[in-house]
Amino acid sequence: MSNAxxxxxxxxxxxxxxxxxxxxLANLENQEITTFLPEITITKLRRGKRTPITEALFPGYLFVQLDDYEGKFYKIRSTYGVTKMITFGDQPATIPDALIEELKQINETSDSIKKTMSEAILQPGDQVQINDGPFAxxxxxxxxxxxxxxxxxxxxxLQKEVRASFDYNQLRKA
Incomplete structure (x- = not known):
């Protein structure tokens, strides 16, 4: 892409x-439009197991980079999966380049954290050590x-097996 x-x-x-x-996102990329969808990885309980799930950081929103807004407005608006372009009156909502760059950096660090999260998620059967409280x-x-x-x-x-409930942040894998 040239500087102009x-x-x-x-x-x-x-x-x-x-x-x-x-x-x-896929349909816009197929039209060779530069797009960005910030995502975040969180853990959710699925079928009795905590699993990492990746979802949109801003549900229902994504960003496109255009140099010809008027020329691509109708093309984007009629893309499958797109409802509309956000506007304030008749002016389109624009996002500063610096904010998009920060979101991209956050997205990249989220990807590296995702790999370590899947290893650290506690599951039934895991041996754990209690970090704080009376059972530390x-x-x-x-x-x-x-x-x-x-x-x-x-x-x-006290030589008995006892059931207890703990918050995940009180435990770590043994």
Whole structure:
């Protein structure tokens, strides 16, 4: 891309159909339009296991870089997965290049964190060490997940196996 093109191109905000950000992204990229969809990886409880899920950082929105807004407006608006281009009155919503660059950096660090997260996610059957509270230092075994933030563990206390509930941030893999 030449410097003249880079200086005249701007980032615009696109509204996608519900949960179709990736479809809109693929269809816009097929039209050779520069696009960006910031994503984040979070852990959710799925079928009794905590799994990392990647979803849009801004659900329903993505960004396109255009140097010819008027020429591509109708082409983008009629793309599968796209609802509309965001405007303020008759002026399109633009995003500064610096903000897009920051979001891209966050997206890249999220990708590297995603790999380590999948290894660190606690699952039933894992041996864990309790970090704080009255049982700090005890080794326990996860027997059940209790929602998005807690789990049930089995620990040996006074020569008895005792069930207890702990927050995930109180535990680490042993």
């Amino acid at each position: 093109t880079a200086n005249t191109s701007k980032w615009y905000v696109i509204r996608s159909k519900p949960r179709q950000e990736r479809r809109a 230092g005890f080794i326990a075994k996860i027997i059940e997940l209790d929602g998005d933030s807690r789990c049930i563990v089995l620990l040996d206390w």
